Amino acid sequence: xxxxxxxxxxxxxxxxxxxxxxxxxxxxxxxxxxxxxxxxxxxxxxxxxxxxxxxxxxxxxxxxxxxxxxxxxxxxxxxxxxxxxxxxxxxxxxxxxxxxxxxxxxxxxxxxxxxxxxxxxxxxxxxxxxxxxxxxxxxxxxxxxxxxxxxxxxxxxxxxxxxxxxxxxxxxxxxxxxxxxxxxxxxxxxxxxxxxxxxxxxxxxxxxxxxxxxxxxxxxxxxxxxxxxxxxxxxxxxxxxxxxxxxxxxxxxxxxxxxxxxxxxxxxxxxxxxxxxxxxxxxxxxxxxxxxxxxxxxxxxxxxxxxxxxxxxxxxxxxxxxxxxxxxxxxxxxxxxxxxxxxxxxxxxxxxxxxxxxxxxxxxxxxxxxxxxxxxxxxxxxxxxxxxxxxxxxxxxxxxxxxxxxxxxxxxxxxxxxxxxxxxxxxxxxxxxxxxxxxxxxxxxxxxxxxxxxxxxxxxxxxxxxxxxxxxxxxxxxxxxxxxxxxxxxxxxxxxxxxxxxxxxxxxxxxxxxxxxxxxxxxxxxxxxxxxxxxxxxxxxxxxxx
Amino acid sequence: xxxxxxxxxxxxxxxxxxxxxxxxxxxxxxxxxxxxxxxxxxxxxxxxxxxxxxxxxxxxxxxxxxxxxxxxxxxxxxxxxxxxxxxxxxxxxxxxxxxxxxxxxxxxxxxxxxxxxxxxxxxxxxxxxxxxxxxxxxxxxxxxxxxxxxxxxxxxxxxxxxxxxxxxxxxxxxxxxxxxxxxxxxxxxxxxxxxxxxxxxxxxxxxxxxxxxxxxxxxxxxxxxxxxxxxxxxxxxxxxxxxxxxxxxxxxxxxxxxxxxxxxxxxxxxxxxxxxxxxxxxxxxxxxxxxxxxxxxxxxxxxxxxxxxxxxxxxxxxxxxxxxxxxxxxxxxxxxxxxxxxxxxxxxxxxxxxxxxxxxxxxxxxxxxxxxxxxxxxxxxxxxxxxxxxxxxxxxxxxxxxxxxxxxxxxxxxxxxxxxxxxxxxxxxxxxxxxxxxxxxxxxxxx
Numbered sequence: 001x002x003x004x005x006x007x008x009x010x011x012x013x014x015x016x017x018x019x020x021x022x023x024x025x026x027x028x029x030x031x032x033x034x035x036x037x038x039x040x041x042x043x044x045x046x047x048x049x050x051x052x053x054x055x056x057x058x059x060x061x062x063x064x065x066x067x068x069x070x071x072x073x074x075x076x077x078x079x080x081x082x083x084x085x086x087x088x089x090x091x092x093x094x095x096x097x098x099x100x101x102x103x104x105x106x107x108x109x110x111x112x113x114x115x116x117x118x119x120x121x122x123x124x125x126x127x128x129x130x131x132x133x134x135x136x137x138x139x140x141x142x143x144x145x146x147x148x149x150x151x152x153x154x155x156x157x158x159x160x161x162x163x164x165x166x167x168x169x170x171x172x173x174x175x176x177x178x179x180x181x182x183x184x185x186x187x188x189x190x191x192x193x194x195x196x197x198x199x200x201x202x203x204x205x206x207x208x209x210x211x212x213x214x215x216x217x218x219x220x221x222x223x224x225x226x227x228x229x230x231x232x233x234x235x236x237x238x239x240x241x242x243x244x245x246x247x248x249x250x251x252x253x254x255x256x257x258x259x260x261x262x263x264x265x266x267x268x269x270x271x272x273x274x275x276x277x278x279x280x281x282x283x284x285x286x287x288x289x290x291x292x293x294x295x296x297x298x299x300x301x302x303x304x305x306x307x308x309x310x311x312x313x314x315x316x317x318x319x320x321x322x323x324x325x326x327x328x329x330x331x332x333x334x335x336x337x338x339x340x341x342x343x344x345x346x347x348x349x350x351x352x353x354x355x356x357x358x359x360x361x362x363x364x365x366x367x368x369x370x371x372x373x374x375x376x377x378x379x380x381x382x383x384x385x386x387x388x389x390x391x392x393x394x395x396x397x398x399x400x401x402x403x404x405x406x407x408x409x410x411x412x413x414x415x416x417x418x419x420x421x422x423x424x425x426x427x428x429x430x431x432x433x434x435x436x437x438x439x440x441x442x443x444x445x446x447x448x449x450x451x452x453x454x455x456x457x458x459x460x461x462x463x464x465x466x467x468x469x470x471x472x473x474x475x476x477x478x479x480x481x482x483x484x485x486x487x488x489x490x491x492x493x494x495x496x497x498x499x500x501x502x503x504x505x506x507x508x509x510x511x512x513x514x515x516x517x518x519x520x521x522x523x524x525x526x527x528x529x530x531x532x533x534x535x536x537x538x539x540x541x542x543x544x545x546x
Numbered sequence: 547x548x549x550x551x552x553x554x555x556x557x558x559x560x561x562x563x564x565x566x567x568x569x570x571x572x573x574x575x576x577x578x579x580x581x582x583x584x585x586x587x588x589x590x591x592x593x594x595x596x597x598x599x600x601x602x603x604x605x606x607x608x609x610x611x612x613x614x615x616x617x618x619x620x621x622x623x624x625x626x627x628x629x630x631x632x633x634x635x636x637x638x639x640x641x642x643x644x645x646x647x648x649x650x651x652x653x654x655x656x657x658x659x660x661x662x663x664x665x666x667x668x669x670x671x672x673x674x675x676x677x678x679x680x681x682x683x684x685x686x687x688x689x690x691x692x693x694x695x696x697x698x699x700x701x702x703x704x705x706x707x708x709x710x711x712x713x714x715x716x717x718x719x720x721x722x723x724x725x726x727x728x729x730x731x732x733x734x735x736x737x738x739x740x741x742x743x744x745x746x747x748x749x750x751x752x753x754x755x756x757x758x759x760x761x762x763x764x765x766x767x768x769x770x771x772x773x774x775x776x777x778x779x780x781x782x783x784x785x786x787x788x789x790x791x792x793x794x795x796x797x798x799x800x801x802x803x804x805x806x807x808x809x810x811x812x813x814x815x816x817x818x819x820x821x822x823x824x825x826x827x828x829x830x831x832x833x834x835x836x837x838x839x840x841x842x843x844x845x846x847x848x849x850x851x852x853x854x855x856x857x858x859x860x861x862x863x864x865x866x867x868x869x870x871x872x873x874x875x876x877x878x879x880x881x882x883x884x885x886x887x888x889x890x891x892x893x894x895x896x897x898x899x900x901x902x903x904x905x906x907x908x909x910x911x912x913x914x915x916x917x918x919x920x921x922x923x924x925x926x927x928x929x930x931x932x933x934x935x936x937x938x939x940x941x942x943x944x945x946x947x948x949x950x951x952x953x954x955x956x957x958x959x960x961x962x963x964x965x966x967x968x969x970x971x972x973x974x975x976x977x978x979x980x981x982x983x984x985x986x987x988x989x990x991x992x993x
Contacts, residue, residue, distance in 0.1 A: 081639050088615075091598070104594035108617055125593050128668040132676045134589040167639065184798065222799040227806030229799055229913060323586040325690035326722040326733075329905075329922075332991070413596045454908040454941070456920045461941055461990035463918050465910060485910060485918070487941065487988050518584050518692035518720075540987060544914040546802060546816075546947045 037068065037090060038110070040197070040207055044147070047199035049112050050094045053119040055201060059096040059126070061139060062119070063200035063370060066092045066110060067412035070193040072159060076170045077186035078178065084163055091412040094119045098126035100136025106413040140395035140403050142372050144203025150366025152211040153359065154242030158191040161243045169246065170215075173273040177219040180277035183229075187217035187269065189246075190238070190512065192524075196369070204371040212362055212524055213245050214238035214512050215269050219276040223284045230283035230482075232276040233467050235260075235301055235449050236267045238510035238524060240362045254505065257438055257446055258470050258477045262299065264507050265360055279468055279480070286480035289469070291541045295444035296486060296534045297437055302466050303425070304509020304527035305450045310490040311345075311352055312423040312527065314459035315379050316516075317390040321397065327518050329457025332490065333385060335397075343385040346494030351426040352380040354389060356405055361422045361526035362510045363406075369416040372405035379423065383495075391418045410521040417517055424508075424528035428500035434531050437499055444472035445484060445539065450509070452485065463487045465542070483543040496534045505530035548577040548597045549664075549699055552711045558601070558619060559703035565628040568605035568635060570705040572647045574839070575601050578698030583671035586690040588679045593671065605631040609644040612637070643863040647704035651843045657833035658714030660740035664697040666717070671695075678721050678750040687757055689750065691721030695741065702841055712835045717741045721750055722923060723757040724993075730936075731993050732756025733903055733923035735778055737961055737973055739833060756902060756924035763936040765989055766927060772898035773984040774891050774928070777960040779901045779921075781976035785963065786907065787915060787946040788823065788849060788879055793858035797868070802915040802947060803855065812855050817950035819853040825876035831961055832973040834877025842874040849876065853950075883977025884956040891957050891980055893931040898980070900926040900933065904942070915945045920990055939993075940986035954980040 038046075047064045054062030068090045075083045091108035092115060103126025107118040158166075170187040177185035192212040199205045220231040239245050248268035256262045261271060298306065314331040318324055337343040346352075356363050356374035367373055370392055378386050390398055391407040409416035438446065449467025456462070469481040488496075506528055513522045550558070555575055562573045577599035584592045602615045605628065612634025616627040674693050682689035699713040719736045732753040736744055787802075796803040796810040803811045826846040827834040836844055840862070848856040857873055865872035892900065902924035910916040921939045928934065957978030 080642055082641070082643065084638065085613075101590065102592055104592060106594065106596040108598050121595055125595065125668045128672045129583070129590040129593050129675075132590055132672055132679065135587065164639075184800070220800055224799060224808055225806075227799070227804065229804070231800075231912075321587065322688060322690060322724070323591055325586060325688070325724060326584075326692055326720055329992070330724075413598065415592050415594050417592065452908045452910045452918065454906045454918045454920070456939060456941075456990040456992035457905055457922055458990075458992035460992050461920065461939075461988060463941060463943075463988075483911075485943075489991070519582055519694060538988075540943070542910045542916055542943065544911065544916050544945060544948065546914045546945055 038066070043197040044199065044205055046110065046112065046115050047197070047205065049115045050119045051199060051201050053116050054094070054096045054123060057120060057123045059098050059123060061097040061201055062094065063198065064092060064094045065369060065409065065412055066197040068195040069411050070159065072191040074163065074166055074170060074189045075186070076167065076174060078174055078184065079171060081167055089411055092118065093409065093412045093415065094122045095415060096122045096126055097137050098123055099130035099133065101126045101130035101133045102137060103129065104415040137393050138396050139392045140401055142202050142392060142403065145206060145371065145373070146203065147205045149207045151209040152240055152364065154211050155244040156242045158211065158213050158243040159193060169269060173217055173269045176270045176274040177277040180274050181221060181281045182219045182277035183222040185217065185219045185273065187273065190214040198367065198369065198371055200371050202371065206367045206371055208366055210365055211242050212238060212240050213242065215246060215267060217269065217273050217276070219273055219280050221280040221284060228284050230280050232280040232283065233449060234269070234276070235262065235272055235467065236269065237301060237508050238362060238512040239360050239508065240364050240526070241360050256299065256448065257434060260448060262301070262507065282480050283482060286482045288543050289481045289484045289539060289541050291539055293536045294539050295441050296537045297441060297444055297446045297472065297531060298534065299446070299448040299531050300505070300507040300529045301449050301509050302447045303529045303532055305453055305511070306464055307423060307425055307527045307529060308511055308525070309453060309455045310459060310462055310493065311379065312420045312525070314490065315388045316418055316420060317388045317394045317398065318418045320388060321394070324516065328516050332458045332460050338385055338388060341384065344383055344495060345380045345385045345491060346383045347497045348383045349428065349500055350380055350383045350494055350497050352423060353378050353426060354404065354421040354423050356421045358422050358526065358528065361508055362524035363422040363526055368405040368407040369409050370407040372403045372407065374405040377404060389418060389421060394418065408523050410523060414519065414521050419516065419523045420514065420525050422526045425500065425532065427503040427506045427530040431502050432499060434501055434505060437501060437531060437533055438472055438477065439475040441472045441533065442474055445481060446470040446472055446477065460489050461487070462490065483541045484539060485542050486537045486539050488537055493534060493537065496536060497532055498535050499533040501530035501532070503530065548579045548599050549697060549713065550577060555699065555701035555711055556709060559701060559709070561621065562601065562603060562624050562628060563703060563705060565625045566605060566705060568632050569607050570647060571628070572604045572704035573601065573702060575701045576698065578696055580694070580696040581666060581668065581671060582692065582694040583675050584692045585675045585679060588683050588689055590672065590675055593668070601627065603627050603631040605635045606644065607635055609640045609642060610635050610638045611641065611644055645862045645866065647706050648708050648841045649706040650708050651710070651837065651841055653710065653836040653843050654828050654845065656712050656836050657828060657830065658712060658739055658835060660715045663695055663715035663717050663739065663741040666695045666741060674746045677747040681747060681750055682723055682754060685754055685758070686726050687723050687754055688726060689721055689723055691719070693717070693719045693746070700835070708841050710837045710841055712837065714835060715739055717744055719744060719746060719749060721753050723750065723753040725757050725761055729993060730757040730761035731923045732760060735962065737963060759926070760924050760936040763938045765938045768940060768986045768988050770983040770985055772895065772954065772980065772982045774895065774898060774900045774978060774980050776902050777962050777976040777978060778903045780979050781962040781974050782904050782907055783917060783946040783949060784881060784976060785879065785974060786917060790915065791849065791858050793860045794864040796858055802913065803858065810858065812858055814855060815853045816855055816947055817850065817853045818953040820953060820956060821850055821853050821950050822882040823850040824848045824880055825878055826880060827877050829878060829880055832878040832880065832975050834972070838874045842872055844874050844877050877972065879974040881976050883959040886955060886957040888957060888978050891955055891978055892928055892933060894955070895928045895980065896930060898928045899937065900928055910943060915947050916943060917945065918943045939990040941988045941990060942985060943987045944985045949981050949984065952982045954982050
């Protein structure tokens, strides 16, 4: 399945760029998915074949990843199941440094012979490229962890939940939407399990079992007379969790403005689909926005994507250095700005941190894909830019002597590189609720959920839409709005942040398919925040006729 | 063994089918070998190769279907995969939209394979990168580029007697050249089935020239401008419009091709009458696989002719509901052009903007097909028939439908896009085009 098909299927815009979703692998059965093709002893033995072959062929460093990537994707529309796909992708990728140059090769032939041949191919590639190498690779030191294990702390493995139970839940959500005035309702459930074994010549053998889940839907209403159609997408977040996310818990529900229900660590898909139908209907006749300057009140499931695009990506060191210049682009946040120690990324209340250990987040793992233990570090402190995101071969450029642990490959067949960790906005320190925030706004718009998003290649100019928009006048919500998008400049936007709700409102947003690199790879990442207010942002009207 | 010949593939597929006990069975066999090289900061950054082959079996009983896969090809493994698909089919819920496999089809010839591309080596890739980096460093420019090649095959067979085989190659090259003072950037893309048509030095020169020309851009006010879109820019927006030509969505009332009061805009004029877009898998410049992954034959077919929508894409289920023939997803797109060169088009422009490419295009409103995005890597102001100076990048908010109604001139065609892979094709032939009243809504400082 191509990511583009997936986007069409769900009717969603998804974080990052338009990319294929390549790790869908091959169809398989549930029983086969729950099998283990190789035990840890066999993996270690195969790893040693690669590491020894590499060393004896002249490599100064080598690592091997033996990966098994399981996916289950259930799609439904109205009262029908449209697809149940179980897929598995199994193979190994070997990376070497020869003559100061990287080489990589991957194969699905996970035998001693297959591993040996792939290692030799990786060595040959490194040698061919080293003729033109001008910047020999320098790796930051890493601790040898020996044989270690890390698993996502799930309560219920989603792959073990009977498909019929999952299908029933999705169909119930569709029915809830249809009974409440929706013309069409489709829903999907994505489950991912990465079983990754990593070993390197630095002395680590790391076995990890990682789970992610994403329920989502698209509810639409069509007004035949006017020919208008409107859709409302789910306010769920993809999470680094098991099936427990699908079991609604009272303590995870928050009452939002205008009857909205917002979700934290569990999700009520039936309730959200029911509300979505009512909101989609309301959108048909909602007022078209008057363009101009507004104070924006941005809900975490919306703000997460803005953080992703305007903070997460610009602070990737590989972009800053030019490694992504031909695709994702470079960054306005240069090394000079970091070194100055005075670059005002945002207002004084803006504190943004990277964290690969946050429970429930999509980016949480024990070790990254080059064997570095994961951690938390600050990116923006009191509005000032203080750090970037780096991996082993980049840390020296920052004058730092350890990697931040954010190296990732989407599958065994892709080479690992620097990927965004979870990047989150710290909640406000003073008690402050959404209700209080809205009460304080004279002329504003409350925006919830992800929508259209676009940003330039150096991350200055952006335009964002949303899922639902409500007008705020003199401290109260007055009704729904249509055709809203805001345009701003990253530094100007974050400096217009005047208030952030407290930790009671802190929630995770997630991007399941963030794209970067050539060949392009996806990764999943979360962004936490509490509802925040941004003053005087330029809003445009996107209504047109064709 | 990633690339099997037609006869090798047929033999394996026949063997698999011989094990089937279900109402029916369809088998897909795919393999590919790929390689790539990536460079940045005038040096190679990553490079790799990968190889994969897989066999997928779909068995069905009535409207219950199940799939399973394997990558071992001995008899026992082949029988095991069939049994597994059958077990899964028995357990599956009934899918009312399930369609039985197609019977035998007649396919046109395939033009998607090139021996030269299939023979690419790591040394070739390293040299191709060096040919791009060398001229850049000589001009105080930093190159970041990517070359990716692939050879592969796809084959399928089913219990209704259909057999299909195709092999294809593809090579895709892009490079971004940035001046070392950080004020200029240029880009170029090349995509071919046959690598002998690729010259990375020639392509890189185009990007280097653009980088040098685009230094110290001036800001001009956002607004509506006449634009000359290079094929890479126009192709992105037109591709999105064509991708939205799904019949079911239009019938259901949730497409830009749905009509007020019901029905679709099939056979209605939606854009300027000079717009003619068709698909043709046998086209020499942008060949595509002559069949879709479900076996449906691709043929030469109009999508838009004289500005009128001539075909919508019907999957087999929706076609059966509407009593029409299924219409396959096009494997390529060809938009007819004119004879004008880019230079001629610039010469004929009193006041306008030349756009090299667009970036980060995202849907804003599916009802009107409004998209937003930005210009990138070479945006120039034209006055009285000459390029006056580079300008800062703009954000646009525009619909390809509105854009193709505001058509002024069509120029020569260029092959763009790609992502061919084993399925073959996926490329487009798009002309340079001049459009009036293109809507730019804000300025960007990005270079």
